[in-house]
């Protein structure tokens with residue numbers, strides 16, 4: 045079964061570039077190509093929601109030229125990619141802390157979201173200046189300000205991804221076995237898939253491998269295997 049919501053930590057751009065004696069930003073540029081390809085694949089496979097980690101709260105600590113290169117790539121993508129996403133039924137959301145981002149980028153986010161809000165084929169969440177800890181803290185602050193009790197349900201409703209169900213499958217490329225402050229709350233029962241492929245090389249066989257692995261998992265959500273196994277129907281002839 046195809047997962048409804050796939051989340052991806054798109055990691056390995058820097059190493060992809062290093063291997064080719066290219067600047068790290070060249071890896072990010074190629075990473076953008078891989079994302080474009082991955083969106084098409086998800087559309088083809090009937091995935092409902094794709095959530096990608098594009099820039100973390102902690103990535104500001106990288107060298108200034110890499111951070112500015114990533115901001116330029118983002119601005120270029122906002123200017124160029126939105127029309128085709130719009131035409132292909134993609135509903136865009138930019139998820140993360142807007143503080144620290146330029147007014148121009150924030151306006152670009154709003155315009156892209158507004159232009160694609162009516163689309164229903166694929167919800168694409170781009171997590172930019174996102175951190176799982178930031179998300180939980182901002183949600184807790186919202187609930188506290190409302191004066192309501194802080195319950196899991198109320199908190200979930202205030203998180204930055206409240207418009208979609210939790211991810212079914214998380215893919216991390218680049219070989220690292222960690223979450224790196226991605227969706228800390230939402231990954232509670234997500235199936236995890238780690239791939240050694242560097243993100244710029246990620247293509248159809250790697251996505252299909254992850255989807256196949258997911259299809260073989262038994263999701264128990266705390267229950268026993270007997271409780272969740274599909275019921276075997278006895279026929280009256282037996």
Ligand code: IPE
Nearest residue numbers: 054055056057058059098099
């Ligand atoms: C992921 O690739 C993209 C961002 C974090 C923006 P990296 O840049 O982390 O690539 P590696 O891990 O150094 O290879």
Ligand code: IPE
Nearest residue numbers: 053054055097098099100224
């Ligand atoms: C996670 O990758 C963030 C993104 C992919 C945007 P990092 O490369 O920043 O993670 P660490 O530093 O290896 O944990």
Ligand code: MG
Nearest residue numbers: 055056057218
């Ligand atoms: Mg990395």
